[in-house]
Amino acid sequence: xxxxxxLLSPLAYDFFVxxxxxxxxxxxxxxxxxxxxxxxxxSFIGDAVSHAAFPGIVIAYMLGLPIILGGAVASIVTxxxxxxxxxxxxxxxxxxxxxxxxxxxxxxxxxxxxxxxxVGDLFHFLFGDVLGIxxxxxxxxxxLVLILLLVVRVLWKELLFATFDPxxxxxxxxxxxxxxxxxxxxIAVTIVISLQxxxxxxxxxxxxxxxxxxQMLVQRFGKMISTAALIGVVSAVAGLYLSYAxxxxxxxxxxxxxxxxxxxxxxxxxLRGHRAA
Amino acid sequence: MTTTTSAVITTLAISxxxxxxxxxxxxxxxxxNLDLTSGSLTAIFGPxxxxxxxxxxxxxxxxxxxxxxxxxLGSPVGVHATRVAYVPQAEQVDWRFPxxxxxxxxxxxxxxxxxxxxxxxxxxxxxxxxxxxxxxxNLASRQIGELSGGQRRRVFIARALAAEPxxxxxxxxxxxxxxxxxxxxxxxxxxxxxxxxxxxATTHDLACAAQRFHDVVALAGRVVVHGAAQLxxxxxxxxxxxxxxxxxxxxxxxxxxxxxxxxxxAHEGHE
Numbered sequence: 091x092x093x094x095x096x097l098l099s100p101l102a103y104d105f106f107v108x109x110x111x112x113x114x115x116x117x118x119x120x121x122x123x124x125x126x127x128x129x130x131x132x133s134f135i136g137d138a139v140s141h142a143a144f145p146g147i148v149i150a151y152m153l154g155l156p157i158i159l160g161g162a163v164a165s166i167v168t169x170x171x172x173x174x175x176x177x178x179x180x181x182x183x184x185x186x187x188x189x190x191x192x193x194x195x196x197x198x199x200x201x202x203x204x205x206x207x208x209v210g211d212l213f214h215f216l217f218g219d220v221l222g223i224x225x226x227x228x229x230x231x232x233x234l235v236l237i238l239l240l241v242v243r244v245l246w247k248e249l250l251f252a253t254f255d256p257x258x259x260x261x262x263x264x265x266x267x268x269x270x271x272x273x274x275x276x277i278a279v280t281i282v283i284s285l286q287x288x289x290x291x292x293x294x295x296x297x298x299x300x301x302x303x304x305q306m307l308v309q310r311f312g313k314m315i316s317t318a319a320l321i322g323v324v325s326a327v328a329g330l331y332l333s334y335a336x337x338x339x340x341x342x343x344x345x346x347x348x349x350x351x352x353x354x355x356x357x358x359x360x361l362r363g364h365r366a367a
Numbered sequence: 368m369t370t371t372t373s374a375v376i377t378t379l380a381i382s383x384x385x386x387x388x389x390x391x392x393x394x395x396x397x398x399x400n401l402d403l404t405s406g407s408l409t410a411i412f413g414p415x416x417x418x419x420x421x422x423x424x425x426x427x428x429x430x431x432x433x434x435x436x437x438x439x440l441g442s443p444v445g446v447h448a449t450r451v452a453y454v455p456q457a458e459q460v461d462w463r464f465p466x467x468x469x470x471x472x473x474x475x476x477x478x479x480x481x482x483x484x485x486x487x488x489x490x491x492x493x494x495x496x497x498x499x500x501x502x503x504x505n506l507a508s509r510q511i512g513e514l515s516g517g518q519r520r521r522v523f524i525a526r527a528l529a530a531e532p533x534x535x536x537x538x539x540x541x542x543x544x545x546x547x548x549x550x551x552x553x554x555x556x557x558x559x560x561x562x563x564x565x566x567x568a569t570t571h572d573l574a575c576a577a578q579r580f581h582d583v584v585a586l587a588g589r590v591v592v593h594g595a596a597q598l599x600x601x602x603x604x605x606x607x608x609x610x611x612x613x614x615x616x617x618x619x620x621x622x623x624x625x626x627x628x629x630x631x632x633a634h635e636g637h638e
Contacts, residue, residue, distance in 0.1 A: 129464060180391055244482050251474045254464050257455045258523075261427035262478045262530065263448025309465050309510040 117322025124301035138191035142168035144198030165278035218289035218341030288341035386435030408560035410576035413586035419569035452527035475529030497528035517548030
């Protein structure tokens, strides 16, 4: 099969086109939010919030509610809970994250194990199933990505100032705590819309890897976000084709492309050695 | 210059009344009272853990006092936040962050511009003037990590200038910078005070405090003394402020053994 046929033939399937659009949108959303996450050193929070979605998903399934809604509620509550408990407990945030991360995931596993018959749908949320995305899911996903990008666009300067120098921003009157909470909510939303594409276990890579790769390549925050978005989209498309050609799990294929790009950039930039901070 | 010939009418810029504050269980400052008038140029000095940064953060609204009250420009902390510029310690900044000198200075305008707004003509002029005053215009497009220590400090001074504030709160603005940069920074702060702005800086550099500031506050958990800058050279003041860190010399003088770098202990570098 020649390369053009290879690229065109899967496009005959509607489900593949939907998966392509969904993965690209998820790649963009994860890159934008991921840039803030990487610069604030919050990758671990992303991991915790994604695992925290699990009990929400299981409960929603048991009650017959939309699964995405359950995941969103559990993620947002956990994200804000991490912020509130860190301020109140006097413990370091990584301890709080570790506790909530494992605790919420354990709750999900316990609830999941209580469901009498094995449920394939739920299993897909652990590892993603973007090829199974429906038209209505894709529309909901597009809407959420649009809202996410709009919020970041509106509060761009404020988020940048508060991320770079929370003390200076707070003293100048910016509501740093509320911006922090907003960022946690945006992380939770990003994770929930990414679940169908890559699943709970791998979503943290979608958020962290493109942004970390971009940070090695460029020296401006705006360029970091656009570079990360480009990496996210390219990886999503390449990963999906890889998954189609080799019959691999789609989420894993996307993440592996991203990881490969990261290692490649790390190798090249360390050879050049010009990023000695 | 005597107060009678001063053209600037002095008003109370900052009033700290009975403030106790700290981290966790430990009070870093207790029962601090302090009045600072507009146009004053004040250095806060004292030992590590003496509460210099804590006091500054309370005035900036970054920490909530356990008890007591603070008024800034006649109102509770926070009301006039856009008229306050705070410069953090150099080690609290992530210098790998992908921003340019120009972008950092522009942050000084962010609270004025508001969400969705763009940098206007007046904002651009304030940013450019600030860059010029710290002599960083030619490095405006550099990423901040590529700068020297002195240049990094000047970028943050420029950000404060661009905000056109009434009050400057600077956490160790001259620590670890070369003498030439120190001179430039102090000239700028002196000029701002002469325009009626209130400048407060924490410092470990007693020579700088004595020579370049108008007033000093000796802080060792409480206010030991608040008065003319020459007080930092007073042996009794130094003894009360630094206690056991003073070593008497044969000629009658003393040597101060003070570590200008912060102890990164249980409170992650906060005093």
